Amino acid sequence: MKIGVLGSGKGSNFQAIVDAVKSGKLKGVEIAVVISDVKDAYILKRARENDIKAFYIDAAPYKTKLDGEAEKKYVNCLRDNGVELVVLAGFMRMIKGSILEVFPGKIINVHPALLPSFPGLESWKQAVEYGVKVSGCTVHFVDRGMDTGPIIEQAVVHLEDGDTPESLHRKIQAEEHKALPHAISLIRDGRIRFEGRKTVISR
Amino acid sequence: MKIGVLGSGKGSNFQAIVDAVKSGKLKGVEIAVVISDVKDAYILKRARENDIKAFYIDAAPYKTKLDGEAEKKYVNCLRDNGVELVVLAGFMRMIKGSILEVFPGKIINVHPALLPSFPGLESWKQAVEYGVKVSGCTVHFVDRGMDTGPIIEQAVVHLEDGDTPESLHRKIQAEEHKALPHAISLIRDGRIRFEGRKTVISR
Numbered sequence: 001m002k003i004g005v006l007g008s009g010k011g012s013n014f015q016a017i018v019d020a021v022k023s024g025k026l027k028g029v030e031i032a033v034v035i036s037d038v039k040d041a042y043i044l045k046r047a048r049e050n051d052i053k054a055f056y057i058d059a060a061p062y063k064t065k066l067d068g069e070a071e072k073k074y075v076n077c078l079r080d081n082g083v084e085l086v087v088l089a090g091f092m093r094m095i096k097g098s099i100l101e102v103f104p105g106k107i108i109n110v111h112p113a114l115l116p117s118f119p120g121l122e123s124w125k126q127a128v129e130y131g132v133k134v135s136g137c138t139v140h141f142v143d144r145g146m147d148t149g150p151i152i153e154q155a156v157v158h159l160e161d162g163d164t165p166e167s168l169h170r171k172i173q174a175e176e177h178k179a180l181p182h183a184i185s186l187i188r189d190g191r192i193r194f195e196g197r198k199t200v201i202s203r
Numbered sequence: 204m205k206i207g208v209l210g211s212g213k214g215s216n217f218q219a220i221v222d223a224v225k226s227g228k229l230k231g232v233e234i235a236v237v238i239s240d241v242k243d244a245y246i247l248k249r250a251r252e253n254d255i256k257a258f259y260i261d262a263a264p265y266k267t268k269l270d271g272e273a274e275k276k277y278v279n280c281l282r283d284n285g286v287e288l289v290v291l292a293g294f295m296r297m298i299k300g301s302i303l304e305v306f307p308g309k310i311i312n313v314h315p316a317l318l319p320s321f322p323g324l325e326s327w328k329q330a331v332e333y334g335v336k337v338s339g340c341t342v343h344f345v346d347r348g349m350d351t352g353p354i355i356e357q358a359v360v361h362l363e364d365g366d367t368p369e370s371l372h373r374k375i376q377a378e379e380h381k382a383l384p385h386a387i388s389l390i391r392d393g394r395i396r397f398e399g400r401k402t403v404i405s406r
Contacts, residue, residue, distance in 0.1 A: 114337060117320040131401035133357040134317060136337070154336040156359050161403050198334035200364050 002032040004083035006091040011043025013089035016177035033081040065094040096144040107142040112172045119147035125165040137176045139183040152183045205235040207286035209294040214246025216292035219380035236284040268297040299347045310345040315375045322350035327372040342386040355386045
């Protein structure tokens with residue numbers, strides 16, 4: 001299964017996928033291409049260091065979404081590289097355009113909160129400010145909404161009294177690095193079916 | 204510490220408090236009075252069986268909130284019985300009136316979800332329909348909002364593929380029956396302080 005990874009930042013979740021592929025946990029998965037909307041994003045450097053094709057594709061003039069001509073370029077690049085599953089790993093743009101129709105049910109995202117709590121940006125900060133005692137991460141299929149798609153997997157993190165947004169973020173990321181490769185393996189193995197908007201994982 | 208319990212239903216959380224008092228886990232806590240807005244609510248029967256004062260107080264003409272003359276009657280009954288902490292245990296009315304000023308920071312509620320996910324009614328049903336993989340319960344201080352007050356404690360429940368709203372509700376209730384008495388013990392021991400809207404629990 002060829003996957004394409006979209007990211008805007010450091011790419012620590014991308015690295016987790018690379019590691020899972022290398023260690024054999026994601027046997028049969030090939031990272032065909034990495035695309036970033038940020039020219040000097042570290043995720044591109046990481047990809048090249050791992051001999052994975054990496055492209056910067058400008059997504060202007062939009063600032064917060066992938067749309068229009070830029071979206072077409074992304075879709076073409078993913079298609080040209082034979083991508084079957086698109087993984088959003090810290091990609092900081094909303095996706096609601098035709099890419100969803102090109103890859104129906106084949107785009108996933110990892111979000112740093114127990115959705116539907118704390119959608120949107122800096123969920124770890126939202127969580128600390130709200131004062132929750134538990135948070136975590138959610139791997140979900142992407143739909144037109146903001147972090148609203150069907151959930152594949154959630155992992156829990158307990159907040160300690162001294163936790164800051166930063167310390168919580170680190171704990172959540174550690175869970176993301178396990179949950180995202182695992183969710184990819186479920187898709188690779190065809191183990192996910194839908195009941196309405198619920199996912200059921202076969203054993 | 205004298206507590207008053209308000210409930211509209213079966214009173215299984217009330218029973219958990221009774222059990223915790225009897226077993227010595229809530230030493231120093233006395234359930235001074237139980238009040239229900241439902242005349243034949245089983246919580247009143249349970250209270251009487253345990254020799255605890257129990258009153259039905261009509262909350263009409265309102266259907267979904269405690270307000271006006273009815274609220275005054277509730278406040279008077281709680282005061283007359285020396286209540287220091289008000290515990291909502293399945294009380295199906297919004298509280299946003301003067302009772303909050305009479306018992307500032309002294310009204311707590313247990314909610315069957317990991318707030319801020321799934322506030323409002325039938326949270327277990329909301330959770331199953333949304334398709335989350337984890338839910339749980341939240342004990343929180345009551346403020347003017349719907350299930351928005353500062354969180355004292357949260358406990359996690361993992362959903363299994365076969366879970367129905369009913370089976371999830373049972374699993375959440377089992378956690379509520381531990382979390383609510385524990386939260387009461389934290390208040391009894393003065394172990395909760397605030398940082399903004401966050402609670403910090405001293406050890």
